[in-house]
């Protein structure tokens with residue numbers, strides 16, 4: 001059984017890197033780390049990881065890749081065996097690509113139904129020498145990424161059966177939340193049903209309810225579209241707040257989240273497809289939520 005440490009990074013394509021750099025730093029509250037030799041811009045949002053978000057100047061804007069940190073080196077053998085058995089191609093990245101990702105070892109594959117790039121890595125180096133520089137928002141960590149895809153049933157099965165992600169809950173047939181085993185957090189990924197392949201949202205978990213309240217006023221001040229919330233998700237129990245970044249992709253702050261035990265966790269539930277299953281507080285979703293941000297079509301063997 002493949003064992004994961006956590007969600008490590010998400011890479012996004014943006015149409016105007018300077019504009020997005022300012023937004024993710026000043027409005028979202030990520031810490032700018034630097035620019036990579038390939039021009040990508042790195043941000044961090046916790047004390048442990050050297051980078052959690054990587055932005056690339058590339059059109060169309062959207063999702064580029066996600067990196068899952070494996071528990072240790074031994075997990076690569078299990079991962080490769082599972083991918084081979086499922087006849088899913090993968091590649092091990094060379095040292096230059098590992099270095100760009102500040103990783104020791106990286107295996108890259110694509111989710112066969114959405115063609116989204118998935119990376120699996122180990123990074124046993126020292127923690128950054130300085131704690132994450134909090135500005136206005138006490139971000140705890142990169143929380144989860146959610147996609148909408150046409151073949152969601154097959155994607156969910158791939159995460160479950162090949163990658164050893166565990167289902168936490170579903171909402172009707174429109175959304176399933178999964179955690180990379182044995183990560184305790186309710187979900188590290190959400191896979192939703194949709195007509196096109198888009199990133200539905202990217203989540204940052206925050207430390208205080210005040211971070212949510214302050215965000216509402218900050219977004220209004222900066223004319224940032226608020227697309228849902230504040231509210232409370234009954235599935236994970238988190239208090240949420242969704243807004244749009246400059247290319248129209250949806251970002252979420254959330255406070256609090258159910259945690260699962262590794263041994264004998266509660267069973268996954270299916271909540272009815274109803275407004276009350278999405279928000280206990282009754283806020284209304286803006287139709288722009290989760291609509292923008294193509295999933296880049298990744299190919300194994302092409303430049304990563």
Ligand SMILES: CC(C)C(=O)/C=C/C(C(=O)O)=C(/O)C(=O)O
Nearest residue numbers: 146175190233235236238277278
């Ligand atoms: C907006 C979707 C359909 C929803 O219900 C979200 C629930 C949760 C949660 O329970 O925490 C999310 O965070 C999520 O979808 O990402």
Ligand SMILES: [Fe+2]
Nearest residue numbers: 144146203252
């Ligand atoms: Fe979310």
